[in-house]
Amino acid sequence: MSAPTYPRPRPATRGRIDIRLPWWALALPTLAFIVLLALILNPTDAQAAAGDPAVTRLFEHIQQLTGL
Template sequence: MSVNTHTRPPRATRGGADTRLPWWALALPVLAFLALLLLILNPVDAQAAAEQPATAHLLERLEQLTVR
């Protein structure tokens, strides 16, 4: 005679999947983005052209705002 074993149903069918993320799942990408943005905003010896394009001017303004 075979014995019936009682197994638990998968977690998704018991009460739904756990969709909560840990705090670092959002914090780490945000920190990485900010670090890369600060590297872009602070070029050490970048003298590309005499005329500054609008993007460079915008980045300089953002740098000034973040320094304050």
């Protein structure tokens, strides 16, 4: 025996869509981007920094250009 389902009432809008994001919906991806960018720009802090020397030189050059 199935229970009856009722449609959800739609909120009253004034002709526009109102979407609100919680603060962490923008803060967490921004924080993750900054942390990953810092790891890329400073490869000497990484454990597996023994990669291709050309890539390492490129990251060092980018780091010098940005002044970090």
